[in-house]
Amino acid sequence: NVFYNNAAWNATALYAFKLENRKKKKGAYAETENGYKHLLSLNKSFQLGNGWGTGLIYELEYTKGDIVTSAKVDGLKTTKAEHSIRPYLTYWNNEYSAGFYSNLEYLYNDSDKSAWGSREEEGYSLLFKPYKRFGQWEVAAELYYQVKENKAKTSNGSLNEASDFTEMYIEPIVQYSFEEAGTMYVRARIGENETKHTDGWAKNETFFKDIRKATLGYEQAIGDDWLVKGELEWAKDTETFSKLKGEEKTVEQETMYLQALYRF
Numbered sequence: 001n002v003f004y005n006n007a008a009w010n011a012t013a014l015y016a017f018k019l020e021n022r023k024k025k026k027g028a029y030a031e032t033e034n035g036y037k038h039l040l041s042l043n044k045s046f047q048l049g050n051g052w053g054t055g056l057i058y059e060l061e062y063t064k065g066d067i068v069t070s071a072k073v074d075g076l077k078t079t080k081a082e083h084s085i086r087p088y089l090t091y092w093n094n095e096y097s098a099g100f101y102s103n104l105e106y107l108y109n110d111s112d113k114s115a116w117g118s119r120e121e122e123g124y125s126l127l128f129k130p131y132k133r134f135g136q137w138e139v140a141a142e143l144y145y146q147v148k149e150n151k152a153k154t155s156n157g158s159l160n161e162a163s164d165f166t167e168m169y170i171e172p173i174v175q176y177s178f179e180e181a182g183t184m185y186v187r188a189r190i191g192e193n194e195t196k197h198t199d200g201w202a203k204n205e206t207f208f209k210d211i212r213k214a215t216l217g218y219e220q221a222i223g224d225d226w227l228v229k230g231e232l233e234w235a236k237d238t239e240t241f242s243k244l245k246g247e248e249k250t251v252e253q254e255t256m257y258l259q260a261l262y263r264f
Contacts (some may be wrong), residue, residue, distance in 0.1 A: 001261070010055075014041040022063065035065020035078065051093055057065070057086040057103070067113070080111035094228065098132040107148070115155050124146025136179070142171040144191070152200070161200035167193035182220030186255060189213040208240045225264075231257040 001016045018038040024031040046084070060083055067076035079087030085106045092099035109121040126146055145168045152161040169191020178185045180212035191211040197203055217231040233255040241247045 003261075010045045010047070012041075012043045015039065016041075020063075030070040031067065032069075033065050033067045033078065035063060037061065037063045051091050051099070054087055057084070057088065059086075075111040076114055076116065078113045080109065082109045083107065096132070097134070098130070100128065100130040102126075102128045105146075106151040117154045117160055118152065118153040119154060121148055121150050121165075132175075136177045138173075138175045138177075142169075142172040142173065144169050144171070150195075155199040159200055161197065161199075161202065163195050163197045163202075165193065165195050167191065167211075182218060184218045185216075187215040187217075189212075196209070205241070210238045212236045225262055227263070228261040229257070230263070231255075233257070 001014065004013045004014070016037075018037040018039075020037060021031045034244075039059070041057065041059045043055060043057045044054060047053050060081065062082075063078070063080040063160065065078045067078060076257045086103045088101065089105035090099065090101050103125070103126075105125040107121070107123055107125065108117075111120075112118045126145050127142065129140055129142045131138060146166065147176050148165040150161065150163045150165060152159050153161070169189050171187055171189040171191075173185060174184055175185035176227070186232040189211060193209045193211065195207040195209075197205045213233065213235040215231055215233045217229065221226060221227050234253075235255070236250065236252045239249045239251075241249075
């Protein structure tokens with residue numbers, strides 16, 4: 001990650017590069033995907049006075065890779081471009097030590113997996129996050145809602161799937177800043193999403209998913225230039241299929257993140 005901040009322009013920019021290697025195996029079938037991902041994020045903010053602020057964020061995430069399978073499908077390549085435009089509004093009140101962050105998002109994703117077909121996603125989301133500080137403590141709650149239309153086609157251009165997606169969640173956050181050390185925080189996300197298939201192979205099928213996620217994190221400044229950060233995340237998703245007599249699929253995972261950031 002490379003981050004740039006221009007205080008005179010109230011503007012920031014982020015570029016990130018990631019290499020990916022994903023392997024999947026089920027019985028005699030094996031699949032490997034190798035690729036890379038670019039992320040560009042631009043943020044321009046404006047101060048409105050009396051604690052109010054606004055701005056605009058544009059993000060582009062571009063992924064390109066190659067897929068090799070035991071089924072010997074030749075020439076499988078994947079490309080994906082994810083666009084996000086987010087105008088935002090913020091407020092902070094010094095007297096009450098409270099404020100909020102909010103944004104409206106327009107998103108458009110376009111992916112192509114050559115012989116496996118293509119997919120387009122377009123939608124909107126709304127995020128609202130009020131927060132309040134009590135000395136060294138800070139409490140907040142993130143509220144999120146998204147609607148999205150999906151359309152997938154086969155490699156010859158015929159419709160494979162059309163669906164409507166909605167998701168909502170609430171995520172309470174509590175953090176504590178130590179006087180002689182860093183900041184510790186805990187987040188817990190509770191939500192659900194729904195996919196309604198309107199056409200294609202799963203027409204009239206509906207998928208329901210319950211989302212449960214908890215995160216424990218700590219970040220610490222080292223000297224004037226370094227910031228180190230670590231997170232432990234536990235997540236559990238339970239998906240129910242409407243036409244398969246309530247059949248469920250549960251995915252549970254634990255993830256650890258370790259980061260070191262250097263400021264020039």
